[in-house]
Amino acid sequence: MKNVTVMGSGSWGTALAIMLQNNGHSVMLWARRDAQIEQMKTDGENKQYLPNAVFPEGLQLTSDKEEALAHGEIVILAVPSKAVRQSATDFAPYLKENQVIVNVAKGLEEGSLKRLSEVIRECVPQCEVATLSGPSHAEEVSKGIPTICLIATPNEDVAKMVQAEFGNGRFRLYTNTDEIGVEMGAALKNVMALAAGMSDGLGFGDNTKAAIMTRGITEMARLGIAVGGKRDTFGGISGIGDLIVTCTSMHSRNRRAGILLGQGKSLEETLAEIKMVVEGVNTVKAACDLAHKMEVELPITEAIYAVLFQGKDREDAVLELMNRENKAE
Structure with missing residues (x-):
């Protein structure tokens, strides 16, 4: 089992945090706003973005990015595509050599026209970067409804590690080395x-x-x-x-x-x-x-x-x- 941090508490980040905690990992979910963390601690769910998905026992919540990034052997970047560059830049000082970042945002960067994995690698060259993509609604994943996705990266060892750690009987992951095609489709x-x-x-x-x-x-x-x-x-x-x-x-x-x-x-x-x-x-x-x-x-x-x-x-x-x-x- 791995320590996993989810940076971003929207619907998809929250759903992945719930699923991975249920997988047996030690999961920390980070939100930028203190008020949202307090709300989630009080309610035991993310009423704003993923209502009625109850947090499993042991899921940790924080607004301290240094604490969150120190926790995760695997870091899921679950921020909107337009916030990827700024977020990766902000997080870079706290990320360690060869720490694995799994991006789950889908989009292209305006201006540079770069794919998000390219943006992340520019900002945190010390880390391994992979992309999680596929037909997956947060609402269904949080409920354990059978879903397939894929993990894309040129580094097959990283892809297989994430595949093994994230997959379960209701969330099946395939690997794919065509990072460009996966990100463009997404x-x-x-x-x-x-x-x-x-x-x-x-x-x-x-x-x-x-x-x-x-x-x-x-x-x-x-x-x-x-x-x-x-x-x-x-x-x-x-x-x-x-x-x-x-x-x-x-x-x-x-x-x-x-x-x-x-x-x-x-x-x-x-x-x-x-x-x-x-x-x-x-x-x-x-x-x-x-x-x-x-x-x-x-x-x-x-x-x-x-x-x-x-x-x-x-x-x-x-x-x-x-x-x-x-x-x-």
Whole structure:
């Protein structure tokens, strides 16, 4: 058994802390705000981000980052994608040589257009870095509902160690050395979930959603391969698997955000109603910039960008996709 620290007490970080404590590890869950720690200690659950998921006995809570990072042989970085660089920079002085960081955020960094593992390695070069990804809602993992994910890193020994420590009879982990493909799939599927939700909000049907998902995985693979990912990765757990769960479930905050947008709410109103980070919104700008840089065509992603940031009418955006020039698949 390992000492594990989870840096970030949103829904996914909390769910992983619960699962890993139940696995028999010594787990410490860190939150930035003292008030949240006190609330969780009082309630025995994270009512703000993961209500009704009761903390198991022994789960430790702290807002002291030095204490938290000293505890963990494995450190799970569970902060929003836009906070990864600042968080990794803040944590770097307390991280030891060869300590293992498992990133669970999904996205691309705006400006640099880097994958999150690249950002983390820049900030904490002394550590091993891996990425946990796959079709996994926090609400279900915290309840022990059977789930598969994968751990991606070029270092197979690290991948196998995390696989062995994190897996259990209801949480199965595969390993994958195609870190680029895994991270690109994880980031881009959130954009497609916005599109799928928008289609639902507009009142379109299953045919439309199937079209978005099938053409969406094509876009994801097109850009992912252009930056060095492997085609097969997009047909697997972090590609089509994550796309399915994110585009079809009401657990998905990206799909829920898309529904609200499709119903006519502004981006500001949508984010205020969701009350949690919607990673697809953060990712779509970087994805479009990266596509332009690599000279890759992403019509669905470009349409979502136009709706979110250029005032494009939602229905017009969908219908324009349908009326693009005829072509072979």
